Amino acid sequence: MDAPRRFDTISVIFNPNSTGEAPRLAATLRDQLEEGLPGTPDIRLLPTQHAGHAVDLAREAAGTPNALVVSVSGDGGYNEVVNGVMAAGSSDTVCAVMAAGNANDHQRTSSTTRLDRAIIEGQVRRMDLLRITVGDDPEAQAIYAHSYIGFGLTPVVAIDMEKGNKGALKEMVSVVRTFSRFEPFRIDDSDGVRREIDSLVFANIPQMAKYATLSEAQERPDDGMFEVILFPHTAKWRVLLKAVRAATTGLGDQPSVRSYEFTTIDPLPYQLDGEVRSAPAGTTVRVESVPSALHVLG
Template sequence: MSKLSPIRFIINPTSGPRNKVDVAARINLLLDQTKYKPDIVYTTHAGHAPELAREAAEAGYEVVVAVGGDGTMNEVAKGLLHSDTALGILPRGSGNGLARHLQIPLQLDKAILALNNGVKSRIDSGSINGHPFFTTAGIGFDAYISSVFAGNKKRGLQTYVELILKEIRKYKHLPVTVTINGQSISTDCFVMAFANAAQYGNNAYIAPLADIRDGLLDVCLIRQLDFVKALNLSYCMLAKQLANADSAEYFKTTNVEIETEEPMMFHADGEFIGKAKQFEVQTLPLSLHVILPST
């Protein structure tokens, strides 16, 4: 009899829809236990998931599965960076940006079944001021919305859109100096997004040409945003198209350095990190193993 591969499921008990299902019971029912030996653990506090993931990687687990939203995915993936242990995802959040990019089923039972015959691959990750990210990071308005969203009791896409519509007219662009591809640019900045994957989540494509394995970040710079530009940008994000040149500018690069006159908010994978006046953003090529659905 072949040896079973150890697989750890790290469940964020606060993630997921209101009509809760017993995730552990579904795992035990649907996971191929002639192949995997499951170990199910629960996070109890912020920063717990990286510890649990790192512990499993050091113990030689083949796969560690993040069960939750993009925040849980980010924390689990951080604990697996540069290891031989692969990240699996059971998406239970509102955005599920990396799961969507990797074409992992969003329905729980289908996502569990996809693990049974999953294929191991590698993807890039990124880093903003030392904080890893796997879909997108950013400074400016999207980080501001992340900070407001984090303190909101209501979750989901509708809440996110309502916040954007409420806050967009209040937020002012700020001057920045950007060094990218050997060129220094002094400009206004409403949003600067750094995309490893193509979308934020919810199929909102900030960088539709982003390739998660090309060793590059796709940078989207929005200098200023008025109502007409906002409409164009929103349509293009939902239509998976590049925005018009007068609405956004795009760059491909391995690293970006930014200086600001005032502290600016920043986020990693939609999780608000804090404020800074200097930013260093870089790509970490093929730094994370992931489990993809077999085709």
């Protein structure tokens, strides 16, 4: 086992208005670390002030050598922290997430031990990220995802499921409700084939929204691959059966790739770790695995 990693600064970023008790959890983590890591010179609580602020806070925190940046948040808050750290270009910053808020798929599927214990033990590992680039311009901004990027039905259902529902029966009710509002979308695939699709998800984790099992593949977070879960457009009752299957027994093995590229036909919204964005019509979208891009704990 490697020697425990010790940090010069630990920044704990949280939303003071979180529905998941983030301020209390952040303060508790600070107290645990002050007790378990005596002598750490700088353990800071950094509350966000507005949407997107965590990106700026994380970028600034990652500008300090030998830093740990912790996100006390759901998947969206952690996404901001990851993008802030990546924007800083730091080679030694370590990230971690403590679950707070509604959606905590990444923490739930990837956590190996309680966070305070993981930080004290200091065993850092690497994980892949997903990178999405919208547009052919060499200056087009790349955005990173720690868990998934989704277009169409499945990500919409996943976000709807996270609005407080619990249990497989309520998950299925959520699927039906969202299904009634759903329309397929079209893309030109990189092989020149035009496809009409109900759902397209690029996944770095095997599950979304607690009960939706996307893939049974034994993927590792540092294998340089991600799973592609594609539902071609079909009769609505068939789509519904697939969505219910995802929420109950799972979808089974899915293909793994290193990159995937297509061109939008119409403006196309997508979910990136639960955050809604949009790609313009007639635009190239490229999703890639960035192997071992992030140092993590927990």
